[in-house]
Amino acid sequence: MIDVLVIGGGPGGLAAAVSASKAGASVMLLDREHALGGILKQCIHDGFGLQRFHKQLSGPSYAQAFIDEILLLPVDIRLDCFVFEVSCLEDGSFRVLASSRDGIIDVNALAVVSATGCRERTARQVSIHGDRVSGVFNAGCIQNLVNLHGYMPGQRCAILGSGDIGLIMARRLTLEGAEVVGVFEAKKTPSGLERNIHQCLDDFGIPLHLGCTVTRTIGHRRLEAVEVADTDDAMNPILSTSRIVSVDSLIVSVGLIPEVELLKNLPVKMDSRTHGPVIDQKGMTSVPGLFCCGNSSLVYDLVDYVSLASETAGQSAAKWAKNRGLARKTEIQVHPSGPLLFISPSLIDMDSSSVRFFFRASEELEGRTLTLCQNGHEIFKRTYSVLRPPQMETFEIRTELLDPDHAVEASL
Amino acid sequence: MNLVCVNCPKGCRLTAIKDENGNISVTGNSCPKGIEFATSELECPMRFLTTTVALSPEMAKRFGFERLPVISTEKVPRDRMVEISLSLASCVVSKPLRIGETAAKASGFIFAASCSF
Numbered sequence: 471m472i473d474v475l476v477i478g479g480g481p482g483g484l485a486a487a488v489s490a491s492k493a494g495a496s497v498m499l500l501d502r503e504h505a506l507g508g509i510l511k512q513c514i515h516d517g518f519g520l521q522r523f524h525k526q527l528s529g530p531s532y533a534q535a536f537i538d539e540i541l542l543l544p545v546d547i548r549l550d551c552f553v554f555e556v557s558c559l560e561d562g563s564f565r566v567l568a569s570s571r572d573g574i575i576d577v578n579a580l581a582v583v584s585a586t587g588c589r590e591r592t593a594r595q596v597s598i599h600g601d602r603v604s605g606v607f608n609a610g611c612i613q614n615l616v617n618l619h620g621y622m623p624g625q626r627c628a629i630l631g632s633g634d635i636g637l638i639m640a641r642r643l644t645l646e647g648a649e650v651v652g653v654f655e656a657k658k659t660p661s662g663l664e665r666n667i668h669q670c671l672d673d674f675g676i677p678l679h680l681g682c683t684v685t686r687t688i689g690h691r692r693l694e695a696v697e698v699a700d701t702d703d704a705m706n707p708i709l710s711t712s713r714i715v716s717v718d719s720l721i722v723s724v725g726l727i728p729e730v731e732l733l734k735n736l737p738v739k740m741d742s743r744t745h746g747p748v749i750d751q752k753g754m755t756s757v758p759g760l761f762c763c764g765n766s767s768l769v770y771d772l773v774d775y776v777s778l779a780s781e782t783a784g785q786s787a788a789k790w791a792k793n794r795g796l797a798r799k800t801e802i803q804v805h806p807s808g809p810l811l812f813i814s815p816s817l818i819d820m821d822s823s824s825v826r827f828f829f830r831a832s833e834e835l836e837g838r839t840l841t842l843c844q845n846g847h848e849i850f851k852r853t854y855s856v857l858r859p860p861q862m863e864t865f866e867i868r869t870e871l872l873d874p875d876h877a878v879e880a881s882l
Numbered sequence: 883m884n885l886v887c888v889n890c891p892k893g894c895r896l897t898a899i900k901d902e903n904g905n906i907s908v909t910g911n912s913c914p915k916g917i918e919f920a921t922s923e924l925e926c927p928m929r930f931l932t933t934t935v936a937l938s939p940e941m942a943k944r945f946g947f948e949r950l951p952v953i954s955t956e957k958v959p960r961d962r963m964v965e966i967s968l969s970l971a972s973c974v975v976s977k978p979l980r981i982g983e984t985a986a987k988a989s990g991f992i993f994a995a996s997c998s999f
Contacts, residue, residue, distance in 0.1 A: 505945075514932050514996060515932045520891070528932055528951060528953050530997035531953075531997060534996075617951065618947040618949055645963060645967040646967065646968075647964070663893055665887065665889075668893070669929065672886075673927070673960055673963075861891065
Protein backbone atom coordinates (compact mmCIF):
# COMPACT_ATOMS: atom_id res chain seq x y z
CA MET A 471 0.00 0.00 0.00
CA ILE A 472 1.31 3.41 -1.04
CA ASP A 473 0.44 6.51 0.97
CA VAL A 474 0.05 8.98 -1.91
CA LEU A 475 -0.26 8.18 -5.59
CA VAL A 476 0.15 11.17 -7.91
CA ILE A 477 -1.21 11.03 -11.46
CA GLY A 478 0.72 13.37 -13.75
CA GLY A 479 4.32 14.61 -13.82
CA GLY A 480 3.67 18.18 -14.92
CA PRO A 481 4.01 21.22 -12.65
CA GLY A 482 1.00 20.20 -10.54
CA GLY A 483 2.03 16.57 -10.05
CA LEU A 484 5.68 17.43 -9.41
CA ALA A 485 4.85 19.99 -6.70
CA ALA A 486 2.31 17.64 -5.10
CA ALA A 487 4.70 14.66 -5.11
CA VAL A 488 7.59 16.71 -3.72
CA SER A 489 5.51 18.15 -0.87
CA ALA A 490 3.87 14.80 -0.03
CA SER A 491 7.26 13.12 0.08
CA LYS A 492 8.76 15.87 2.24
CA ALA A 493 5.80 15.45 4.61
CA GLY A 494 6.93 11.84 5.15
CA ALA A 495 4.53 9.95 2.90
CA SER A 496 5.55 7.12 0.57
CA VAL A 497 4.84 8.50 -2.89
CA MET A 498 4.45 7.04 -6.37
CA LEU A 499 4.15 9.31 -9.42
CA LEU A 500 2.81 8.04 -12.75
CA ASP A 501 3.11 9.93 -16.02
CA ARG A 502 2.07 8.88 -19.51
CA GLU A 503 5.00 10.60 -21.21
CA HIS A 504 8.64 9.65 -21.52
CA ALA A 505 9.94 12.67 -19.58
CA LEU A 506 8.81 14.69 -16.56
CA GLY A 507 7.68 18.30 -16.88
CA GLY A 508 4.26 17.96 -18.50
CA ILE A 509 3.22 20.83 -20.74
CA LEU A 510 6.16 22.97 -19.52
CA LYS A 511 8.46 20.88 -21.73
CA GLN A 512 6.98 22.54 -24.80
CA CYS A 513 6.47 26.01 -23.26
CA ILE A 514 9.95 27.15 -24.25
CA HIS A 515 9.18 30.88 -23.89
CA ASP A 516 10.17 32.82 -20.79
CA GLY A 517 7.98 34.54 -18.21
CA PHE A 518 7.49 31.70 -15.73
CA GLY A 519 8.46 31.82 -12.08
CA LEU A 520 8.29 35.53 -11.26
CA GLN A 521 6.21 34.91 -8.14
CA ARG A 522 8.05 31.83 -6.96
CA PHE A 523 11.67 32.36 -8.02
CA HIS A 524 11.57 36.15 -8.52
CA LYS A 525 13.01 35.84 -12.00
CA GLN A 526 11.74 35.08 -15.47
CA LEU A 527 12.39 31.50 -16.45
CA SER A 528 11.52 29.48 -19.53
CA GLY A 529 9.00 26.65 -19.05
CA PRO A 530 11.62 23.87 -19.19
CA SER A 531 13.81 25.75 -16.67
CA TYR A 532 10.88 26.16 -14.28
CA ALA A 533 10.15 22.42 -14.52
CA GLN A 534 13.84 21.57 -14.09
CA ALA A 535 13.88 23.13 -10.60
CA PHE A 536 11.17 20.66 -9.49
CA ILE A 537 12.66 17.72 -11.42
CA ASP A 538 16.05 18.26 -9.73
CA GLU A 539 14.28 18.32 -6.38
CA ILE A 540 12.11 15.24 -6.90
CA LEU A 541 15.06 13.14 -8.08
CA LEU A 542 16.68 13.63 -4.66
CA LEU A 543 13.57 12.36 -2.85
CA PRO A 544 12.46 8.73 -2.42
CA VAL A 545 9.58 9.13 -4.91
CA ASP A 546 8.85 6.10 -7.08
CA ILE A 547 8.58 7.71 -10.54
CA ARG A 548 7.11 5.63 -13.36
CA LEU A 549 7.18 7.12 -16.85
CA ASP A 550 5.42 5.86 -20.01
CA CYS A 551 2.54 4.84 -17.73
CA PHE A 552 -1.00 5.63 -18.79
CA VAL A 553 -3.50 5.55 -15.91
CA PHE A 554 -6.81 4.29 -17.25
CA GLU A 555 -8.80 3.60 -14.10
CA VAL A 556 -9.10 4.89 -10.58
CA SER A 557 -11.60 3.16 -8.30
CA CYS A 558 -12.60 3.54 -4.69
CA LEU A 559 -12.33 0.45 -2.50
CA GLU A 560 -14.62 -0.41 0.40
CA ASP A 561 -12.01 0.47 3.03
CA GLY A 562 -11.74 3.99 1.59
CA SER A 563 -8.44 3.40 -0.21
CA PHE A 564 -7.96 3.55 -3.98
CA ARG A 565 -7.02 1.09 -6.69
CA VAL A 566 -5.19 2.60 -9.64
CA LEU A 567 -4.65 0.74 -12.92
CA ALA A 568 -2.14 1.90 -15.51
CA SER A 569 -0.70 0.44 -18.67
CA SER A 570 3.08 0.47 -18.93
CA ARG A 571 5.81 -1.05 -21.09
CA ASP A 572 6.03 -3.90 -18.56
CA GLY A 573 2.30 -4.60 -18.58
CA ILE A 574 -0.48 -3.46 -16.27
CA ILE A 575 0.47 -1.66 -13.08
CA ASP A 576 -2.06 -2.35 -10.34
CA VAL A 577 -1.49 -0.32 -7.18
CA ASN A 578 -3.29 0.43 -3.96
CA ALA A 579 -3.02 3.88 -2.40
CA LEU A 580 -4.46 5.61 0.65
CA ALA A 581 -4.70 8.94 -1.13
CA VAL A 582 -4.70 9.88 -4.82
CA VAL A 583 -3.72 13.26 -6.27
CA SER A 584 -5.07 13.82 -9.76
CA ALA A 585 -2.83 16.31 -11.58
CA THR A 586 -3.75 15.53 -15.17
CA GLY A 587 -3.72 19.09 -16.50
CA CYS A 588 -6.16 20.43 -19.04
CA ARG A 589 -7.23 19.97 -22.64
CA GLU A 590 -7.79 22.42 -25.45
CA ARG A 591 -11.17 23.12 -26.95
CA THR A 592 -11.09 22.03 -30.57
CA ALA A 593 -12.24 23.60 -33.85
CA ARG A 594 -15.21 21.19 -33.73
CA GLN A 595 -16.34 22.78 -30.46
CA VAL A 596 -16.61 26.26 -31.96
CA SER A 597 -18.69 25.38 -35.02
CA ILE A 598 -16.43 26.06 -37.98
CA HIS A 599 -18.05 24.79 -41.14
CA GLY A 600 -16.40 23.76 -44.36
CA ASP A 601 -14.07 21.20 -45.81
CA ARG A 602 -12.46 18.60 -43.58
CA VAL A 603 -8.94 19.37 -44.67
CA SER A 604 -5.53 18.87 -43.13
CA GLY A 605 -3.90 22.05 -41.90
CA VAL A 606 -6.25 22.76 -38.95
CA PHE A 607 -4.40 22.37 -35.66
CA ASN A 608 -4.81 23.13 -32.00
CA ALA A 609 -2.26 25.66 -30.71
CA GLY A 610 -0.89 23.26 -28.09
CA CYS A 611 -0.44 20.55 -30.71
CA ILE A 612 1.55 22.94 -32.91
CA GLN A 613 3.58 24.05 -29.91
CA ASN A 614 4.53 20.40 -29.34
CA LEU A 615 5.36 19.72 -33.01
CA VAL A 616 7.39 22.90 -33.50
CA ASN A 617 9.20 23.11 -30.16
CA LEU A 618 9.93 19.47 -29.39
CA HIS A 619 10.00 17.80 -32.80
CA GLY A 620 10.96 20.59 -35.21
CA TYR A 621 8.01 20.33 -37.59
CA MET A 622 6.37 23.43 -39.07
CA PRO A 623 2.60 23.33 -39.70
CA GLY A 624 2.83 25.57 -42.78
CA GLN A 625 4.14 28.86 -44.10
CA ARG A 626 1.07 31.11 -43.96
CA CYS A 627 -0.98 30.78 -40.78
CA ALA A 628 -4.14 32.28 -39.33
CA ILE A 629 -4.83 31.98 -35.62
CA LEU A 630 -8.35 31.66 -34.25
CA GLY A 631 -8.74 32.79 -30.66
CA SER A 632 -6.58 35.19 -28.67
CA GLY A 633 -5.80 32.87 -25.77
CA ASP A 634 -2.24 32.99 -24.49
CA ILE A 635 -1.11 29.83 -26.29
CA GLY A 636 -2.39 31.22 -29.59
CA LEU A 637 -0.51 34.50 -29.05
CA ILE A 638 2.66 32.71 -28.05
CA MET A 639 2.46 30.46 -31.11
CA ALA A 640 1.91 33.50 -33.36
CA ARG A 641 5.32 34.77 -32.20
CA ARG A 642 6.91 31.34 -32.28
CA LEU A 643 5.84 30.63 -35.88
CA THR A 644 7.07 34.09 -36.92
CA LEU A 645 10.45 33.41 -35.30
CA GLU A 646 10.66 30.17 -37.31
CA GLY A 647 10.07 32.04 -40.57
CA ALA A 648 6.32 31.54 -41.14
CA GLU A 649 3.95 34.39 -41.94
CA VAL A 650 1.13 34.87 -39.44
CA VAL A 651 -1.60 36.77 -41.29
CA GLY A 652 -3.57 37.59 -38.16
CA VAL A 653 -5.19 36.54 -34.91
CA PHE A 654 -9.00 36.41 -35.09
CA GLU A 655 -11.00 36.80 -31.87
CA ALA A 656 -14.81 36.54 -31.87
CA LYS A 657 -15.06 38.61 -28.67
CA LYS A 658 -14.50 42.36 -28.51
CA THR A 659 -11.71 41.94 -25.94
CA PRO A 660 -8.61 39.71 -26.10
CA SER A 661 -8.57 36.45 -24.11
CA GLY A 662 -4.83 36.51 -23.45
CA LEU A 663 -2.73 38.61 -21.08
CA GLU A 664 -1.98 42.22 -22.08
CA ARG A 665 1.73 41.63 -22.14
CA ASN A 666 1.33 38.75 -24.58
CA ILE A 667 -0.64 40.98 -26.96
CA HIS A 668 2.27 43.39 -26.78
CA GLN A 669 5.29 41.08 -26.88
CA CYS A 670 3.86 38.38 -29.18
CA LEU A 671 1.76 40.39 -31.66
CA ASP A 672 2.71 44.10 -31.55
CA ASP A 673 6.44 43.32 -31.47
CA PHE A 674 6.13 41.53 -34.81
CA GLY A 675 3.38 43.60 -36.41
CA ILE A 676 0.89 40.71 -36.34
CA PRO A 677 -2.67 42.12 -36.63
CA LEU A 678 -5.25 41.30 -33.95
CA HIS A 679 -8.81 41.28 -35.37
CA LEU A 680 -11.19 41.69 -32.43
CA GLY A 681 -14.86 40.94 -33.07
CA CYS A 682 -13.98 38.74 -36.01
CA THR A 683 -14.11 34.97 -36.33
CA VAL A 684 -13.32 32.14 -38.73
CA THR A 685 -16.56 30.78 -40.22
CA ARG A 686 -15.39 28.26 -42.81
CA THR A 687 -12.39 26.18 -43.85
CA ILE A 688 -11.79 25.95 -47.58
CA GLY A 689 -9.54 23.51 -49.44
CA HIS A 690 -9.13 20.23 -51.21
CA ARG A 691 -7.30 17.80 -48.90
CA ARG A 692 -5.12 20.64 -47.57
CA LEU A 693 -6.36 23.98 -46.22
CA GLU A 694 -6.15 26.71 -48.88
CA ALA A 695 -8.10 29.53 -47.25
CA VAL A 696 -10.42 30.44 -44.41
CA GLU A 697 -13.56 32.54 -44.53
CA VAL A 698 -13.72 35.14 -41.78
CA ALA A 699 -16.57 37.41 -40.71
CA ASP A 700 -17.14 40.16 -38.16
CA THR A 701 -19.26 39.21 -35.16
CA ASP A 702 -22.21 40.97 -33.55
CA ASP A 703 -22.58 41.56 -29.81
CA ALA A 704 -23.84 38.00 -29.32
CA MET A 705 -20.66 36.76 -31.05
CA ASN A 706 -22.61 35.54 -34.08
CA PRO A 707 -20.97 36.12 -37.48
CA ILE A 708 -22.43 38.89 -39.66
CA LEU A 709 -22.60 37.11 -43.01
CA SER A 710 -22.51 40.29 -45.09
CA THR A 711 -18.98 40.97 -43.78
CA SER A 712 -17.57 37.58 -44.91
CA ARG A 713 -14.25 37.59 -46.72
CA ILE A 714 -11.71 35.00 -47.79
CA VAL A 715 -8.16 34.92 -46.36
CA SER A 716 -5.65 32.70 -48.10
CA VAL A 717 -3.70 30.52 -45.60
CA ASP A 718 -2.26 27.00 -45.50
CA SER A 719 -2.75 26.52 -41.75
CA LEU A 720 -5.33 27.44 -39.15
CA ILE A 721 -4.20 27.36 -35.53
CA VAL A 722 -7.05 27.13 -33.04
CA SER A 723 -6.64 28.57 -29.54
CA VAL A 724 -10.16 28.80 -28.12
CA GLY A 725 -9.83 27.87 -24.50
CA LEU A 726 -8.79 25.21 -22.03
CA ILE A 727 -10.89 22.82 -19.99
CA PRO A 728 -9.72 20.74 -16.99
CA GLU A 729 -9.01 17.12 -17.89
CA VAL A 730 -11.28 15.11 -15.60
CA GLU A 731 -11.90 11.96 -17.66
CA LEU A 732 -10.32 9.70 -15.01
CA LEU A 733 -12.63 10.95 -12.28
CA LYS A 734 -15.80 10.21 -14.23
CA ASN A 735 -16.52 6.80 -12.72
CA LEU A 736 -16.03 8.10 -9.19
CA PRO A 737 -18.77 9.96 -7.28
CA VAL A 738 -16.95 13.29 -7.69
CA LYS A 739 -19.09 16.45 -7.56
CA MET A 740 -18.28 18.85 -10.37
CA ASP A 741 -18.06 22.65 -10.28
CA SER A 742 -19.98 24.10 -13.22
CA ARG A 743 -17.92 27.29 -13.16
CA THR A 744 -14.38 25.87 -13.13
CA HIS A 745 -15.35 22.71 -15.08
CA GLY A 746 -13.17 20.84 -12.60
CA PRO A 747 -14.28 19.00 -9.46
CA VAL A 748 -15.63 20.78 -6.40
CA ILE A 749 -12.58 21.12 -4.15
CA ASP A 750 -11.74 22.60 -0.78
CA GLN A 751 -8.67 24.77 -0.11
CA LYS A 752 -6.55 21.62 0.23
CA GLY A 753 -7.62 20.34 -3.17
CA MET A 754 -9.73 17.52 -1.71
CA THR A 755 -12.71 16.54 -3.85
CA SER A 756 -16.09 15.27 -2.61
CA VAL A 757 -14.51 11.78 -2.50
CA PRO A 758 -12.52 11.61 0.77
CA GLY A 759 -8.83 11.01 0.07
CA LEU A 760 -9.08 12.00 -3.60
CA PHE A 761 -7.32 15.28 -4.32
CA CYS A 762 -7.21 17.29 -7.52
CA CYS A 763 -4.79 20.11 -8.26
CA GLY A 764 -3.24 22.22 -11.00
CA ASN A 765 -5.06 22.76 -14.28
CA SER A 766 -7.13 19.60 -13.80
CA SER A 767 -8.90 21.37 -10.92
CA LEU A 768 -9.25 24.79 -12.57
CA VAL A 769 -7.38 26.50 -15.39
CA TYR A 770 -4.74 28.79 -13.89
CA ASP A 771 -3.04 31.69 -15.63
CA LEU A 772 0.31 31.29 -13.88
CA VAL A 773 2.25 28.11 -13.22
CA ASP A 774 3.48 29.67 -9.98
CA TYR A 775 -0.06 29.39 -8.61
CA VAL A 776 -0.30 25.79 -9.85
CA SER A 777 2.81 24.95 -7.82
CA LEU A 778 1.47 26.76 -4.75
CA ALA A 779 -1.94 25.06 -4.77
CA SER A 780 -0.45 21.66 -5.66
CA GLU A 781 2.02 21.77 -2.78
CA THR A 782 -0.91 22.26 -0.44
CA ALA A 783 -2.72 19.32 -2.09
CA GLY A 784 0.37 17.11 -1.75
CA GLN A 785 0.87 17.97 1.93
CA SER A 786 -2.81 17.43 2.64
CA ALA A 787 -2.79 14.06 0.84
CA ALA A 788 0.20 12.99 2.98
CA LYS A 789 -1.62 14.09 6.12
CA TRP A 790 -4.77 12.28 4.99
CA ALA A 791 -2.81 9.05 4.45
CA LYS A 792 -1.25 9.33 7.90
CA ASN A 793 -4.49 10.03 9.81
CA ARG A 794 -6.58 7.61 7.79
CA GLY A 795 -10.30 7.70 8.34
CA LEU A 796 -10.43 11.21 9.74
CA ALA A 797 -13.11 12.78 7.60
CA ARG A 798 -13.58 16.51 7.15
CA LYS A 799 -15.39 17.71 10.25
CA THR A 800 -16.85 21.02 9.26
CA GLU A 801 -17.11 22.43 5.80
CA ILE A 802 -18.85 25.48 4.45
CA GLN A 803 -19.82 26.32 0.92
CA VAL A 804 -18.88 29.35 -1.14
CA HIS A 805 -21.60 30.83 -3.38
CA PRO A 806 -20.45 33.21 -6.11
CA SER A 807 -22.58 36.04 -7.49
CA GLY A 808 -22.05 38.96 -9.86
CA PRO A 809 -19.59 39.00 -12.77
CA LEU A 810 -17.41 36.19 -11.35
CA LEU A 811 -16.28 33.56 -13.86
CA PHE A 812 -15.42 31.41 -10.85
CA ILE A 813 -14.09 31.54 -7.33
CA SER A 814 -12.18 28.55 -6.01
CA PRO A 815 -12.29 26.72 -3.66
CA SER A 816 -16.06 26.38 -3.55
CA LEU A 817 -15.80 24.45 -0.30
CA ILE A 818 -13.92 25.50 2.86
CA ASP A 819 -12.53 22.97 5.29
CA MET A 820 -12.74 24.66 8.69
CA ASP A 821 -10.04 22.37 10.13
CA SER A 822 -7.37 24.26 8.18
CA SER A 823 -6.14 27.54 9.58
CA SER A 824 -6.39 29.47 6.33
CA VAL A 825 -7.91 29.44 2.88
CA ARG A 826 -6.40 30.84 -0.31
CA PHE A 827 -8.94 31.89 -2.92
CA PHE A 828 -8.43 32.24 -6.65
CA PHE A 829 -10.96 34.03 -8.85
CA ARG A 830 -11.47 35.53 -12.29
CA ALA A 831 -13.88 38.26 -13.36
CA SER A 832 -16.11 37.45 -16.32
CA GLU A 833 -15.62 40.88 -17.94
CA GLU A 834 -13.20 43.79 -17.74
CA LEU A 835 -14.08 45.87 -14.69
CA GLU A 836 -12.59 48.97 -13.09
CA GLY A 837 -12.67 49.87 -9.41
CA ARG A 838 -14.79 46.84 -8.44
CA THR A 839 -14.85 45.38 -4.94
CA LEU A 840 -14.91 41.70 -4.12
CA THR A 841 -16.65 40.95 -0.84
CA LEU A 842 -17.11 37.81 1.21
CA CYS A 843 -20.16 37.84 3.47
CA GLN A 844 -21.76 35.36 5.82
CA ASN A 845 -25.36 35.86 6.83
CA GLY A 846 -25.14 39.54 5.89
CA HIS A 847 -21.94 40.06 7.88
CA GLU A 848 -18.88 41.19 5.92
CA ILE A 849 -15.79 38.99 6.33
CA PHE A 850 -13.43 40.32 3.68
CA LYS A 851 -13.36 42.95 1.01
CA ARG A 852 -10.80 44.15 -1.51
CA THR A 853 -11.10 46.74 -4.26
CA TYR A 854 -9.30 46.14 -7.53
CA SER A 855 -8.31 49.06 -9.76
CA VAL A 856 -8.77 46.80 -12.77
CA LEU A 857 -9.96 43.22 -13.26
CA ARG A 858 -9.63 41.38 -16.56
CA PRO A 859 -10.87 37.86 -17.37
CA PRO A 860 -7.45 36.56 -18.51
CA GLN A 861 -5.89 37.51 -15.19
CA MET A 862 -6.51 35.48 -12.09
CA GLU A 863 -6.55 37.16 -8.67
CA THR A 864 -5.72 35.53 -5.36
CA PHE A 865 -6.04 36.36 -1.67
CA GLU A 866 -5.84 34.47 1.59
CA ILE A 867 -8.01 34.67 4.71
CA ARG A 868 -7.86 32.96 8.09
CA THR A 869 -10.66 30.45 8.71
CA GLU A 870 -11.10 31.70 12.29
CA LEU A 871 -12.85 34.73 10.75
CA LEU A 872 -15.56 32.41 9.43
CA ASP A 873 -18.75 31.21 11.06
CA PRO A 874 -19.00 27.43 10.54
CA ASP A 875 -22.81 27.59 10.40
CA HIS A 876 -23.24 29.75 7.31
CA ALA A 877 -22.27 29.62 3.65
CA VAL A 878 -19.94 32.31 2.29
CA GLU A 879 -21.44 34.66 -0.29
CA ALA A 880 -18.73 35.87 -2.65
CA SER A 881 -19.84 38.83 -4.73
CA LEU A 882 -18.17 41.15 -7.18
CA MET B 883 3.97 56.75 -26.46
CA ASN B 884 1.57 54.17 -24.99
CA LEU B 885 3.15 50.87 -23.95
CA VAL B 886 2.33 47.68 -22.12
CA CYS B 887 5.05 46.61 -19.70
CA VAL B 888 6.06 42.98 -20.35
CA ASN B 889 8.10 42.48 -17.18
CA CYS B 890 5.39 40.61 -15.32
CA PRO B 891 1.86 39.26 -15.93
CA LYS B 892 0.30 42.42 -14.51
CA GLY B 893 0.94 44.17 -17.85
CA CYS B 894 0.86 47.80 -16.66
CA ARG B 895 -0.28 50.29 -19.29
CA LEU B 896 2.49 52.87 -19.49
CA THR B 897 2.76 56.29 -21.07
CA ALA B 898 6.29 57.40 -21.89
CA ILE B 899 7.10 60.91 -23.06
CA LYS B 900 10.46 62.15 -24.30
CA ASP B 901 10.85 65.94 -24.02
CA GLU B 902 12.98 68.19 -26.27
CA ASN B 903 16.00 67.71 -23.98
CA GLY B 904 15.79 63.94 -24.39
CA ASN B 905 14.48 63.36 -20.84
CA ILE B 906 11.99 60.53 -20.57
CA SER B 907 9.06 60.62 -18.15
CA VAL B 908 6.98 57.52 -17.47
CA THR B 909 3.52 57.20 -15.91
CA GLY B 910 1.27 54.20 -15.24
CA ASN B 911 4.02 51.98 -13.83
CA SER B 912 3.58 50.21 -10.49
CA CYS B 913 7.28 49.48 -9.94
CA PRO B 914 10.74 50.79 -10.99
CA LYS B 915 11.01 48.09 -13.66
CA GLY B 916 8.29 49.89 -15.60
CA ILE B 917 10.46 53.01 -15.95
CA GLU B 918 13.43 50.92 -17.05
CA PHE B 919 11.25 49.10 -19.58
CA ALA B 920 9.65 52.24 -21.05
CA THR B 921 13.04 53.95 -21.37
CA SER B 922 14.46 50.96 -23.20
CA GLU B 923 11.37 50.78 -25.45
CA LEU B 924 11.93 54.36 -26.58
CA GLU B 925 15.65 53.87 -27.19
CA CYS B 926 15.95 50.31 -28.52
CA PRO B 927 13.43 47.61 -27.50
CA MET B 928 15.21 44.49 -26.22
CA ARG B 929 13.86 41.01 -25.50
CA PHE B 930 15.15 37.65 -24.38
CA LEU B 931 14.96 35.29 -27.34
CA THR B 932 13.71 31.76 -26.72
CA THR B 933 13.86 29.23 -29.51
CA THR B 934 15.17 25.72 -30.16
CA VAL B 935 18.25 24.14 -31.75
CA ALA B 936 18.65 20.76 -33.41
CA LEU B 937 20.07 17.77 -31.53
CA SER B 938 22.26 15.13 -33.14
CA PRO B 939 20.41 11.79 -33.52
CA GLU B 940 22.28 10.39 -30.53
CA MET B 941 21.44 13.39 -28.33
CA ALA B 942 17.83 13.40 -29.55
CA LYS B 943 17.53 9.81 -28.36
CA ARG B 944 19.00 10.76 -24.98
CA PHE B 945 16.71 13.80 -24.56
CA GLY B 946 13.62 12.11 -25.98
CA PHE B 947 12.87 14.91 -28.47
CA GLU B 948 14.53 16.23 -31.63
CA ARG B 949 14.83 19.87 -30.54
CA LEU B 950 16.49 21.43 -27.49
CA PRO B 951 14.91 24.58 -25.99
CA VAL B 952 17.39 27.46 -25.59
CA ILE B 953 17.31 31.04 -24.30
CA SER B 954 19.62 33.95 -25.13
CA THR B 955 21.95 34.74 -22.23
CA GLU B 956 21.24 38.45 -22.72
CA LYS B 957 18.45 40.45 -24.32
CA VAL B 958 18.63 40.87 -28.08
CA PRO B 959 17.30 43.79 -30.15
CA ARG B 960 13.61 43.17 -30.75
CA ASP B 961 13.82 44.10 -34.41
CA ARG B 962 16.50 41.47 -35.06
CA MET B 963 14.73 38.54 -33.34
CA VAL B 964 13.52 36.80 -36.50
CA GLU B 965 16.90 37.14 -38.22
CA ILE B 966 18.79 35.84 -35.16
CA SER B 967 16.32 32.99 -34.65
CA LEU B 968 16.65 31.86 -38.27
CA SER B 969 20.46 32.06 -38.09
CA LEU B 970 20.37 29.26 -35.48
CA ALA B 971 19.04 26.83 -38.10
CA SER B 972 22.47 25.37 -38.82
CA CYS B 973 23.38 24.71 -35.14
CA VAL B 974 23.44 21.11 -33.94
CA VAL B 975 24.08 20.08 -30.33
CA SER B 976 26.03 16.84 -30.14
CA LYS B 977 26.91 16.54 -26.44
CA PRO B 978 24.87 16.36 -23.24
CA LEU B 979 24.31 19.72 -21.51
CA ARG B 980 23.25 20.95 -18.10
CA ILE B 981 20.73 23.77 -17.76
CA GLY B 982 22.44 27.13 -18.41
CA GLU B 983 25.37 25.69 -20.41
CA THR B 984 26.09 27.17 -23.83
CA ALA B 985 24.19 25.30 -26.52
CA ALA B 986 24.81 27.57 -29.52
CA LYS B 987 26.28 30.86 -30.69
CA ALA B 988 24.79 32.92 -33.50
CA SER B 989 24.90 36.55 -34.67
CA GLY B 990 27.15 37.40 -31.73
CA PHE B 991 24.72 36.09 -29.11
CA ILE B 992 25.05 33.07 -26.81
CA PHE B 993 22.17 30.66 -26.30
CA ALA B 994 21.98 28.50 -23.18
CA ALA B 995 20.16 25.18 -22.72
CA SER B 996 16.79 25.68 -20.99
CA CYS B 997 16.99 22.27 -19.33
CA SER B 998 19.43 19.45 -18.57
CA PHE B 999 19.47 16.24 -20.55
